[in-house]
Amino acid sequence: MLKDKLQKFFKIDRRWIFLLLAAMLFIPIMKPLGLPNKTISRDVQHSFDFLEKVPAGSFVLFSLDYDPSTRPELHPQAMAMIRHAFKNNLRVGVVTYIAGSTGLIAEIFEKVPKEYNKVYGKDYVVFPYMANPVAVMTQMASDMYGIYNKDEAGADARLLPVMQGIKNYKDMALVVEITGTAMLDYWVAYVGDKYHIPVIGGVTGISQPGYGPYLQRGQLKGLLGGMKGAAEYESLVKVPGKGTSGIDSLNLGHLLVLILISVSNIILLLIKYL
């Protein structure tokens, strides 16, 4: 009887669902589908436009504060934005306030600068990890060398060509914060608003909706949310990377969930009215 069959389908072995999901997520890794990514969300477009307008040679400060647990979402964002900065010949400085992110930062700079023939010390600099972000952020408003007198390798930061003419926020064009923590709120509240330097953020998909008010009031110039933000930025910079292949698998995964819950409701309806 049909009804019984449907009932049985209700109690489908969930391991089939697991297998489906695994396949949906794994296939795009091996062979990116390149599903259309026509929509570029407003906030990502704003971020891109803002960075695009920064004159070549300006200094952009990246604060990369994420550890391996949020890596899938945030690492592609950081890669895409740094690529964009190098592409436009901007000077890049990197700071971090999360101990776990130093390895990930090293990973970025093993790879990306070579693509654009950028040299450490001349085009970009990485500063060591610091605890106590708020104090450091405040100190950097007057003289950043008070804290960052040396770069990560221990060289005198003042002497690096990349740092010429840079003393505090006034000499920088932009702050980019990519994080899975509340650090973006700090940058906005303690630096962006206070010292009038534009801030662009990159956050996880979960925390993205919470930044609506900041964007509305212009306290954030732009925002990248989750893997989707990374994928959109990659498509704007025209360098597809992990964000693009990631969003492929997320597309399929989400579609699977939607189909599953729709099917289970259709079956429920059928059972009820048959």
Add this chain to the structure above:
Amino acid sequence: MDFLTHFWTWFCGFFIITPAWMTAGAWLAAGLTIFLFSFLYKDNPFFKTAEHLYLGAGMGWLLQVSFYSVLVPKVWEPLMNHEWLVLVPSLLGLSLLTQFIPKISWISRYGFTFLMGYGAGLAIPVGLSTDFISQISGTVQPLSMMASMTPWMIFNALLVAFGVICVLFYFFFSVEHKGHMQKVSNIGIYFLMIYFGAAFGNTVMARFSLLYGRFDDLYAFSSAKYLYATQFILIGMVVYFAVHAFLTRGKKEPEAAR
């Protein structure tokens, strides 16, 4: 003594991380990842091994963290500098360990009460400020822009306030939820449902990205550089399950996980 130092240096020499170590690491990580995932199919000895290994590793990691980031810099080093004040928290901490000796376990109360008192004293004003007063102001404040608000925004602001009041009604314990009370608290439940649904949906993406991250690692470990770690282990698991199913065929299988 010299010999010992020599030996130690020689011993440590083995553990300089070389590419071979990286490959071994890839095998280890790929193996453990697949073992844990195999639980999704069903419980098996490989999962149990990984599970127990994880128990030990988790505690080992925490011990390392509390040793090198608390006990050494905050207890040992101050003591070496003759800062005797750190003896107070250390003794309080040690008092907790008397739990294992029933006769004097009351000593541990000194440590507990310190933790409880501090925790309670901290929780009260912060709770009042961030979860209580700020939430009221967050509800009321939007309407202070009344003059520049569109009707839609005003509606939203009022809806939030209405929702908050209804939800709080739902949590009211002193009155029975009957009649009008019932209606209001029912509306509160709808707001809770929207929150639950939205929060659930909002999380799906984050969890998928984590899984994607794991799969991405497994994919990296499947390259020739790591001697095809993922493929070998995966095939091994499949073979195990196949053989196991074949051997226990006919016997009454314990109810499989649905």
Add this chain to the structure above:
Amino acid sequence: MYDSMIKNQFGFVLFSVLFAAINVSAANPSQAVKKQTPAGAIPPIENLTFADMPYDVGGTALLKWNVRPTDTSDVVYQIYVSSLETGGWIKADEFPADTRTGKDIELPFWAWNASVKEHVVKVELPNYFGEAQTTGSVFNFKVVTIKDKKSFDSGIVSGKTASNWFRLDRLNNLILLIMIIIVFFWAVSHAKRKGLFIRRIAGLDAIDEALGRATEMGKPVYYVPGIGGMSGISTIASTFILGEVSKKVAQYDTQIKVPHYDPIVMTVCKEVVKQSFLEAGRPDSYRDDINQFISQDQFSYAASVDGMISREKPAAIFFMGYFMAESLLLAEVGATSGAIQIAGTDQESQLPFFFTACDYTLIGEELYAAGAYLSKEPMLMSALKVQDFGKLVVMVSVFFGIILVAVGARFHWDTFVQVILNLFGAY
């Protein structure tokens, strides 16, 4: 200068005067500056005064002077500070002249006179000098006005900052606290009264059903107290519920297992369970391994408990306490192993998962109420009354706050709206 602060438009915060008085005593004498007449079109800076930033730990100075009609956006102010008697000036700040008035200092009306007629600038001294010397020693300040590349110095003011004794800006918080304490003690001292009503909590009525089923099937009951420490409120609530559940378990003669994350919680739970078995008259069925320590690492705890659940297939599982991401890891495995699941947590981020994966869920505060509901202990019941009182306060404030703010904003009573918002401000 503090007199003007007290000159509040609203008399109903009379007691703030009392606290303001305390601050007056802590404030330092400031020096007014004699008029100087710089050359050029710009009138001199009037009433430049130094003040200590009130209600702080020290180290922050306030400079105030009158807003002049010539303060437009093309005029720039620079603030200089020095620790020496002469010279040694350090530039501390620079801003357009049409910004930074008393209104920009974020303090509530009872603690601060937010005037737009005055420029007020905070100078944070530890940014320029050693932390130790910034409180208590004398500093000199001057304001430089720059217009069309010409600069005009003001006179010099000096003073020292102090460590204050009271956060007057947190007065609203304190009053609320005192109110709650009073209600709390009133409720507690009247706790003996019998027959306090408490509404039905659906999840708790299901406990009997769940335990009954476990008895019938001869399978164990799991009670998971979560990953909170003993000072967590949800964990405390959880131990109460554990007490009641294990009492019933002892009566039904079923088995119970409590896997633990925190060793301190475990020792407390051991006592609780032992006591419950005693009260149920079954001390003989108590075993020491009811409470088991698993791990203090979040996910290895989850992995291990998942393993246990899938192997033993308990008939009923309780998740009560503090949970993070492992909530769904545990609840979904429990659901697939066919157990009746009752969950409760005050982690609002995890509630959606318990709600969808479990049969019954105690939402937030219901978890706290559960102990009172089950035990009917007068002390706990009366605490519930305090909670209800708090909610009533919120409902009333939101209701009237909305109306007053909306009306005020509609008719542009700016000060009135500001006063209401200040009342609910967290500083």
Add this chain to the structure above:
Amino acid sequence: MKLIKKYIPLAIVFTFGVLTLASYYIPHKISVDYTELISQWENIVYAFAFLLGLVSLFYSHYNKIARKADGWGYSLFVYIGFFAMVIPAFMSSGKQSTDAGITLLGWAFRYLYNALSSTMFAVLAFYIVSTAYRSFRIKSKQAFVLFVAAFILILGKVPLGQIIWDSVLGWTKCGVSDVIEWIMSVPAVSGKRGIMIGISIGAIVTSFKIIFGIEKQYLGKD
């Protein structure tokens, strides 16, 4: 005896509770120093509390091995895992990387601990799907609301979902991200806020009970 067993501990709770509470309203240097000192102490006490867990874990698994209980062999792996983290930690004095590259501890963290914990975290992706399949069934009006909210959020978070939304509901001129933002900032906020306020009051009341010694179950029996 009752004094040192009962009253002094209760006095400790009261003292530290009230002092910590008061420090919130007192900005003075003394109060700032107090907070700093006590939070450091708390850190230290917690570090010792961890030993309590470690001993319990070792004890229970030692017992299993000694009694040769079911599956005692697995308990050996608890020790293996433990030493696999602790020995490298001592060899590299707690540092995950040096100038020369990652240390053995860094290696163990990356390939053992991190592999395990992030996998366990990732398993959630599977469970979230099967939970959704099982429980987003519209059996009542409330379940319908839950379903709709979740459906929109899941749909609108990915580009494919946005394309679907635009092609089906494009005529409404209302993008899915706007709808999501509205849900998250209006109705969902009231739900969350209501829960938070309720919880905060409950927490405050319980904290008072602890400070005033009314709630003392955690002390155990005399």
